Amino acid sequence: xxxxxxxxxxxxxxxxxxxxxxxxxxxxxxxxxxxxxxxxxxxxxxxxxxxxxxxxxxxxxxxxxxxxxxxxxxxxxxxxxxxxxxxxxxxxxxxxxxxxxxxxxxxxxxxxxxxxxxxxxxxxxxxxxxxxxxxxxxxxxxxxxxxxxxxxxxxxxxxxxxxxxxxxxxxxxxxxxxxxxxxxxxxxxxxxxxxxxxxxxxxxxxxxxxxxxxxxxxxxxxxxxxxxxxxxxxxxxxxxxxxxxxxxxxxxxxxxx
Amino acid sequence: xxxxxxxxxxxxxxxxxxxxxxxxxxxxxxxxxxxxxxxxxxxxxxxxxxxxxxxxxxxxxxxxxxxxxxxxxxxxxxxxxxxxxxxxxxxxxxxxxxxxxxxxxxxxxxxxxxxxxxxxxxxxxxxxxxxxxxxxxxxxxxxxxxxxxxxxxxxxxxxxxxxxxxxxxxxxxxxxxxxxxxxxxxxxxxxxxxxxxxxxxxxxxxxxxxxxxxxxxxxxxxxxxxxxxxxxxxxxxxxxxxxxxxxxxxxxxxxxxxxxxxxxxxxxxxxxxxxxxxxxxxxxxxxxxxxxxxxxxxxxxxxxxxxxxxxxxxxxxxxxxxxxxxxxxxxxxxxxxxxxxxxxxxxxxxxxxxxxxxxxxxxxxxxxxxxxxxxxxxxxxxxxxxxxxxxxxxxxxxxxxxxxxxxxxxxxxxxxxxxxxxxxxxxxxxxxxxxxxxxxxxxxxxxxxxxxxxxxxxxxxxxxxxxxxxxxxxxxxxxxxxxxxxxxxxxxxxxxxxxxxxxxxxxxxxxxxxxxxxxxxx
Numbered sequence: 001x002x003x004x005x006x007x008x009x010x011x012x013x014x015x016x017x018x019x020x021x022x023x024x025x026x027x028x029x030x031x032x033x034x035x036x037x038x039x040x041x042x043x044x045x046x047x048x049x050x051x052x053x054x055x056x057x058x059x060x061x062x063x064x065x066x067x068x069x070x071x072x073x074x075x076x077x078x079x080x081x082x083x084x085x086x087x088x089x090x091x092x093x094x095x096x097x098x099x100x101x102x103x104x105x106x107x108x109x110x111x112x113x114x115x116x117x118x119x120x121x122x123x124x125x126x127x128x129x130x131x132x133x134x135x136x137x138x139x140x141x142x143x144x145x146x147x148x149x150x151x152x153x154x155x156x157x158x159x160x161x162x163x164x165x166x167x168x169x170x171x172x173x174x175x176x177x178x179x180x181x182x183x184x185x186x187x188x189x190x191x192x193x194x195x196x197x198x199x200x201x202x203x204x205x206x207x208x209x210x211x212x213x214x215x216x217x218x219x220x221x222x223x224x225x226x227x228x229x230x231x232x233x234x235x236x237x238x239x240x241x242x243x244x245x246x247x248x249x250x251x252x253x254x255x256x257x
Numbered sequence: 258x259x260x261x262x263x264x265x266x267x268x269x270x271x272x273x274x275x276x277x278x279x280x281x282x283x284x285x286x287x288x289x290x291x292x293x294x295x296x297x298x299x300x301x302x303x304x305x306x307x308x309x310x311x312x313x314x315x316x317x318x319x320x321x322x323x324x325x326x327x328x329x330x331x332x333x334x335x336x337x338x339x340x341x342x343x344x345x346x347x348x349x350x351x352x353x354x355x356x357x358x359x360x361x362x363x364x365x366x367x368x369x370x371x372x373x374x375x376x377x378x379x380x381x382x383x384x385x386x387x388x389x390x391x392x393x394x395x396x397x398x399x400x401x402x403x404x405x406x407x408x409x410x411x412x413x414x415x416x417x418x419x420x421x422x423x424x425x426x427x428x429x430x431x432x433x434x435x436x437x438x439x440x441x442x443x444x445x446x447x448x449x450x451x452x453x454x455x456x457x458x459x460x461x462x463x464x465x466x467x468x469x470x471x472x473x474x475x476x477x478x479x480x481x482x483x484x485x486x487x488x489x490x491x492x493x494x495x496x497x498x499x500x501x502x503x504x505x506x507x508x509x510x511x512x513x514x515x516x517x518x519x520x521x522x523x524x525x526x527x528x529x530x531x532x533x534x535x536x537x538x539x540x541x542x543x544x545x546x547x548x549x550x551x552x553x554x555x556x557x558x559x560x561x562x563x564x565x566x567x568x569x570x571x572x573x574x575x576x577x578x579x580x581x582x583x584x585x586x587x588x589x590x591x592x593x594x595x596x597x598x599x600x601x602x603x604x605x606x607x608x609x610x611x612x613x614x615x616x617x618x619x620x621x622x623x624x625x626x627x628x629x630x631x632x633x634x635x636x637x638x639x640x641x642x643x644x645x646x647x648x649x650x651x652x653x654x655x656x657x658x659x660x661x662x663x664x665x666x667x668x669x670x671x672x673x674x675x676x677x678x679x680x681x682x683x684x685x686x687x688x689x690x691x692x693x694x695x696x697x698x699x700x701x702x703x704x705x706x707x708x709x710x711x712x713x714x715x716x717x718x719x720x721x722x723x724x725x726x727x728x729x730x731x732x733x734x735x736x737x738x739x740x741x742x743x744x745x746x747x748x749x750x751x752x753x754x755x756x757x758x759x760x761x762x763x764x765x766x767x768x769x770x771x772x773x774x775x776x777x778x779x
Contacts, residue, residue, distance in 0.1 A: 047339070081342075088295045099284040
């Protein structure tokens with residue numbers, strides 16, 4: 001049970017497709033150790049509206065992992081309005097369906113709803129109860145600076161605590177946040193500089209890596225003694241980040257003097 | 258209901274829920290082709306639906322013409338223009354360009370488009386297959402397409418029309434339908450000659466076959482029975498295939514209504530087979546399965562003679578039940594029915610009717626009448642008859658009304674009502690709150706057949722964008738569930754035969770999106 005809880009807490013991202021084909025979709029490969037166990041796709045559609053930019057997340061996560069009791073299969077679909085905290089998630093784990101929804105009032109208060117086992121439960125929470133929804137982790141443009149700011153409070157000797165509403169369970173997960181600084185990740189044949197953070201709710205550490213532009217490159221966690229890892233695909237990172245110098249050098253012509 | 262204190266226990270509780278094996282789950286299972294919006298819970302249900310008229314107060318503008326010339330004003334289109342997940346409104350009136358009313362969260366901001374000028378009618382559809390809804394504009398001036406671009410619109414001309422004298426004949430309205438099933442929406446142009454003498458040459462309707470890029474090929478080879486005084490094209494279903502019901506004005510002189518189907522690009526008049534050869538002064542029509550036999554019924558508004566309620570029969574013919582069930586829908590002698598639409602306003606599971614009545618006023622017509630008329634909300638009772646209930650619910654008003662539609666503007670699950678007035682700002686009747694009755698909204702590809710199973714019964718509706726005379730909205734189907742909160746199954750079949758089936762029970766009070774309908778749907 002604890003294994004499942006930890007695993008579910010990891011699955012904060014999701015997927016789907018949109019008809020706006022020009023909106024890029026990022027694909028992440030999920031691995032347990034060296035074995036590929038599933039994937040996650042994430043699309044963030046940006047809409048310019050008269051009142052500002054609207055950022056709509058759609059995601060789909062699907063994986064299967066072996067357990068002593070048999071195979072555990074998990075599917076999740078999420079739609080979210082990033083920045084506002086509003087999201088709706090549909091989840092199927094081993095044939096059990098549930099939905100998690102969150103809605104934020106203009107004053108920041110949260111309304112969280114769970115549909116499971118034929119029952120609907122809904123409750124209100126004050127704005128201060130939650131720092132982020134787990135759907136926000138994919139939105140590095142908005143989340144990275146928040147993590148940086150929170151982690152920086154450790155400089156005065158305190159332990160920064162991050163409270164996250166999990167789109168997988170409806171639970172509020174609370175744990176210390178640590179800034180890992182900048183490191184390099186290998187994505188295909190590319191080396192990507194990324195800013196890392198470790199967040200450890202209930203002692204289950206999750207590590208997140210973002211580029212300076214706010215792209216979530218990957219994440220990982222220790223689960224049941226195994227390392228579950230999600231890493232962005234090379235094709236996805238190429239469509240998001242600027243091309244490498246060696247990739248464009250052939251198109252650069254020497255200017256005539 | 259959980260309290261915030263309970264919520265502190267949710268990490269464990271939610272995990273237990275997640276691991277519980279249940280045979281009565283009502284959560285939506287993640288399924289390709291289906292997405293959903295959050296359940297809208299109703300914490301403090303009203304005892305009954307109540308409306309408050311807020312149109313002008315929220316910024317809706319009327320037209321500048323104090324004489325309100327007949328059909329030259331009052332067209333409305335409702336859609337999310339800019340993807341901010343709320344409904345905006347387009348209006349058109351005589352002597353002005355089309356106006357956008359953009360919802361800003363508290364009221365409507367208005368802006369006048371550069372074109373078109375005083376269109377008479379608007380219809381929604383994605384004619385260039387870019388995933389965004391476009392607005393097809395018809396009327397006295399040059400018809401055109403407003404191509405949705407995600408923020409507002411890019412204007413685009415339509416092909417030259419095969420109308421000999423554009424000073425007397427016009428494209429009154431457009432039916433948006435992929436009639437030849439080639440994957441591109443086509444446009445059926447309903448031609449009206451105004452006061453001109455009828456001849457086959459200048460009165461025939463015509464097709465514009467779309468190619469999916471926004472370009473059209475004009476086709477004038479329609480059956481001769483379409484050469485009548487056309488007013489509205491209603492997208493419907495007959496014998497399991499999509500069909501067009503043409504509502505014709507002054508039928509006694511020029512010919513009655515026509516029902517058509519298509520075989521490829523061959524258009525076939527099936528009026529006699531369906532028994533819908535009625536001659537009247539028809540204005541517009543809307544469809545629903547009001548008698549719950551799984552087939553489309555059609556409600557037609559008319560002037561003077563009373564409305565028509567075509568109830569489908571087992572042999573695919575129709576029988577007019579308007580008189581017998583109390584749906585004639587005209588309050589005064591010489592009154593006139595304009596816009597009307599089916600709506601289950603109280604979510605009790607029965608189709609009701611919003612009926613916008615007006616006058617026959619025409620500046621150049623010495624025989625015309627001018628007096629105020631009511632808006633009626635005809636509620637279907639348990640005895641399958643209709644009773645006017647609008648007054649007590651907040652619709653007690655009179656004016657010169659034109660088009661009518663029902664959409665959930667304030668997202669409380671109770672259909673709100675938008676009714677245009679040729680002389681004044683549109684009336685927007687917003688519900689004052691949610692009620693105990695359940696509901697479900699389904700967004701589906703345009704002109705799909707949508708079925709849900711609730712408590713052992715199957716309910717059917719169609720995701721057309723048409724809503725009677727001169728009104729159009731996104732392809733959203735609204736079902737009232739009565740006392741039920743759970744939908745047992747959902748099935749959608751588009752005009753091409755593609756079908757989506759979701760056979761698990763799920764919680765209602767929400768919007769479900771099926772397939773990839775045009776518009777800003779997640």
